[in-house]
Amino acid sequence: MDFVAIDFEIANENLYSACSVGLAIVENNQIVDEKYYLIKPPNLKFDESFSSIHGITPRDVLGARNFDEVWELIKHYFNDTTIVAHNAQFDMSVLHAALKKYQIPLPDFEYICSIPISTRACRGQGVGQSLEERLAYFNIAFNNHHNALSDAKACAELVTTCIRMKKRKNLMSYCSTYSSIPVKRFSELKPQETFSKRKKFSKVRVSEIAATVENFDETHVLFGKNIVFTGDLQSISRNEAMQKAVDLGAIIKSGVSKKTDYLVVGIQDKSLVGTKGISTKEEKAYSLIKEGININIINESAFLNLIKC
Structure with missing residues (x-):
């Protein structure tokens, strides 16, 4: 795999309240597989303002797996793999909080935010940092925003578009060309401790x-x-x-x-x-x-x- 793009949606202000996750698996700069799971958050606590954004309600996750069960299905994607997310600090903090909530040992892997990745390809153009604004700049089709899989696939498309635009072979060669793009380790993450609805929405x-x-x-x-x-x-x-x-x-x-x-x-x-x-x-x-x-x-x-x- 070149990398895996990931996106979480959460049910309420608690960062461990993941209610869906989407993954887009990229090989040779192409999405070759995708995964989407609804997740039953602890206590089924949903904030209506969050549901109004991503459309997920308690009824939708009644038969869904808990996070620890979903983790068993996706954890192999985090072995010797680079993870990418748009505003990675948020998604990595959700993952960190959910793992801690279920007392799951923390994995270690490299992760990169697609904001600085795409900034290198549109530097000086005054393009906003949101996923929508970046996709619009590169003329990448985008539907169903705030669906975790849709956002993960869009993030992957954004990254691969930048790689092709700059004529790099893959994500690692792209990042090695531009030293300003931070490649971080999950073990060194300083997760968000609190969450404001306004920050994401x-x-x-x-x-x-x-x-x-x-x-x-x-x-x-x-x-x-x-x-x-x-x-x-x-x-x-x-x-x-x-x-x-x-x-x-x-x-x-x-x-x-x-x-x-x-x-x-x-x-x-x-x-x-x-x-x-x-x-x-x-x-x-x-x-x-x-x-x-x-x-x-x-x-x-x-x-x-x-x-x-």
């Missing part, structure tokens, strides 16, 4: 946000303006914030460009953006501002004041 499809009003106030400060969001908002959901802006005649964009009028900055997850706490969208905006492009970088409070104008 704050990414909203821009294409799904449509105006709910027929007439706009063309004198409003946001009318006709291009707005980009980055980070987690605290007093309002990303979805609601986008909807309010669109209903005022604003245009929501997924990435920063010279046409961006406003970049709304929320709280950043440093496990994703690094210790500086600045996302690639912010970096792109600051770079364009230095070139003389007029982009307004505002916080959540300032955005809320604008939509009240």
Whole structure:
């Protein structure tokens, strides 16, 4: 195997509450096999906000295996194999938490996040880090987001596309070419101890946000303006914030460009953006501002004041 792409979905805020897992097995830069399992989480505790995202409910997993049983079916994929996931810190933390919950000895294997892998292939283009944004950039078809198998296969396709684009033989030769791509060991993982629903589910499809009003106030400060969001908002959901802006005649964009009028900055997850706490969208905006492009970088409070104008 070249690598195995993996994705977990969870039932609630507990990282050990895996309710599904998908694996895409890659050989010679092609998906040659795939596995998908529903998992019965401890106590069958489901948070409705999580179910609304991935569509899995307690009824769906009544006859499913517990995690320890599923692990027996998939553990051989972690022997002398490189594991890849999009935002690997999350998926590796789910695996770590579930293994500990069932008192299963921790395996050791190499894992790589597909975010830095794909960043090398689209560096300087201002592409957001979400799986959807990366797939859209590379024109990779993507359906059924937040289905664990669909996401795992999409992650695998993203990685193999980058490998072919850069004319590398396989994932290892790709990573050896670009030393900035961290190849980590599971035994050295510093797992997330807590989980915020917003961290995994704050990414909203821009294409799904449509105006709910027929007439706009063309004198409003946001009318006709291009707005980009980055980070987690605290007093309002990303979805609601986008909807309010669109209903005022604003245009929501997924990435920063010279046409961006406003970049709304929320709280950043440093496990994703690094210790500086600045996302690639912010970096792109600051770079364009230095070139003389007029982009307004505002916080959540300032955005809320604008939509009240």
